[in-house]
Amino acid sequence: MSDVRETTAEANSFRDTDGEIWPSVVERATRAIQAGDGEDLRDLVADLHEADVGSLLEALQPDDRPRLISLLGKNFDFTALTEVDDTVREEILEELSNDEVAEGVRDLDVDDAVYILEDLDHSDQAEILEKLPALERIALQRGLDYPEDSAGRRMQTDCIAVPPFWSVRQTVDYIRDTPDLPDTFYEVFIVDPAHRLLGAVPLDKLMRARWGDRIDSIATEDHQRVHATDDQENVALLMQRYNLVSVPVVDDSERLVGVMMVDDIVDVLDEEADEDLKALGGVKADEELSDSVWYTVKGRFPWLFANLLTALISASVIDTFEASIQAMVALAVLMPIVASMGGNAGTQTMTVTVRAIATRQLGRANAWRVIRREMTVGLMNGLGFALLLGTMAALWSGVPGLGVIIGLALMIVLTAAAVGGILIPLALHRLKIDPAVSSGPFVTTVTDVIGFFSFLGIATLWLSRS
The missing domain is CATH 1.25.60.10 (MgtE N-terminal domain-like)
Structure with a gap:
């Protein structure tokens, strides 16, 4: 204490x-x-x-x-x-x-x-x-x-490896008496004369075994292993999935060359999560708070330029309905609400989707089920906000039809945002393009274009019949 x-x-x-x-x-x-x-x-x-x-x-x-x-x-x-x-x-x-x-x-x-x-x-x-x-x-x-x-x-190259014919006593004596062994370890690995990995014995199993037992008789032969060329993120996900504290690393000939420890994996998971979060915000993965102003500007400018292009597309949609906006000024007041709600809904779905793809929780086996789920969520949110904002707009403007216009537009844009927020990252991932880096501008374009087009299009139809 x-x-x-x-x-x-x-x-x-x-x-x-x-x-x-x-x-x-x-x-x-x-x-x-x-x-x-x-x-x-x-x-x-x-x-x-x-x-x-x-x-x-x-x-x-x-x-x-x-x-x-x-x-x-x-x-x-x-x-x-x-x-x-x-x-x-x-x-x-x-x-x-x-x-x-x-x-x-x-x-x-x-x-x-x-x-x-x-x-x-x-x-x-x-x-x-x-x-x-x-x-x-x-x-x-x-x-x-x-x-x-x-x-x-x-990987750490220092690990404990012993031949299969040793007894438990020999192995424990070796661990106790050899000075140059790793300070921290959780398993003893068993290798053949060519140093090929045969199995592993966790320390708790080693200490509970009888002294005279051969070490290979208590080994876990189907022990998880990774190759030295495997991506560190895949190794981290493997260790996370199977609750491993260490995993042996082998070369192309299955020879033991090192071990990945849980402290290394914590760093990897932190780095990968940090990269995904920055990418979703349009920030380079290697940007740090200590970077210079010029380096930061160069890293952020391309993303902002992409957003400018999407904004120009949205502006062209608004320009198409200029006459409708002039006929009813209230449309100009409510347009930002439609864009904001669609953008936020798309970002929510996109964030969940990108993270699920990165952690291998979303794939072909469950893609359509998740798409239907997100579409239903978008539709239900759209219905709820349609009733809320439609009522507010009708009371504020004194024009009941305006409440119907924005209510229908919200239902359409929130549903489209949910669908786009999941389909776009999935499509980019299928094309071998990092969805964390590339999804943002596409989702923003989809939500803005559909939002403005549905809102102003419905308003134009309503005005033409009035």
């Missing part, structure tokens, strides 16, 4: 109740950096978790970040660079010498070292790797050779 209190006290001395770094901590670090006081810096970060050191780096001014690392020297844990956003990490690495980077990644887990080095120029990568011992250099180079966002880039 005392350990918990001490940990909480240390956390409270660094962060406030909202999880933000205390300004006094940042000020102290800044003063120490400007004074070149490495001793005070070491005292400040000595007991901090690497995630807290990463937060401190992000809170500092850009020029102070590499100076902090240089002042700390060997006392700086380069794992902290995996906890900062990409832009901050790249800026820091640009200011550090290749000698400093090589020394910093020397003792890191391979997956963390690869994560830090993968965005550097190939020439810098090669120079840094040349400064490392042969075994570490080979492991890092192999990780960097795997495709970006693959399991090979994320």
Whole structure:
């Protein structure tokens, strides 16, 4: 219990109740950096978790970040660079010498070292790797050779593998007596002489087995496995689906080359969700709060330009019904309501659909059932708002027919928005186009065009009969 209190006290001395770094901590670090006081810096970060050191780096001014690392020297844990956003990490690495980077990644887990080095120029990568011992250099180079966002880039190469003929006692003694094994592991893997994966034994099963049992007799032979070239998002979904805390990674010859751990998967799921959310908002997946104004403008401009084109299409529909709008000015007042309701309804359905596609919850097996469901939801919402807004419009304008016009238009546009919000992402996904990136402008166009056309078209018919 005392350990918990001490940990909480240390956390409270660094962060406030909202999880933000205390300004006094940042000020102290800044003063120490400007004074070149490495001793005070070491005292400040000595007991901090690497995630807290990463937060401190992000809170500092850009020029102070590499100076902090240089002042700390060997006392700086380069794992902290995996906890900062990409832009901050790249800026820091640009200011550090290749000698400093090589020394910093020397003792890191391979997956963390690869994560830090993968965005550097190939020439810098090669120079840094040349400064490392042969075994570490080979492991890092192999990780960097795997495709970006693959399991090979994320995996830990250190894992426990034993031959099938060992007994449980031999395996436990090996784990106890071998100094260079991973600090954290959940399974023991069984391999043949060619290092091909034969099975795995969870630690709880290992500790409950009899000492004399052969290790292969208690192995799970149909254990889930992934290939080093598999996309990291697919691996994350597999581990999430089967509640795995680790999964072995094999190469094309089924040889064991590493293991994916649950902490790596949490990062992957967070990254993928972050990318999808940004894409839906028309923001580049790699945009960070630390990016420059010009880089941010360049990233957002194309999306806004696409929205401009859709707005011009909507404007052309409105122009077609110019005479009707002049005949009844109230139509111009109510048009934004139709567009807004349709846009929001389309965005709701599109968001749910894109996320369901990303998590593999929506596919051919249930597509039509979900489409019918969304169409029914849109129709029911349309009916409800038609009665509500139609009544309000009739009372406000004193023209009962106007309530009927906007009521019918809302039913049409909300139903169309629901259908478009699901069909458009599904169609883009079928065409191998990322629906998170591309759905927005199409859904907006559909809802605006159908909304304006139905509202003004119905109004024109009503005026022609009046």
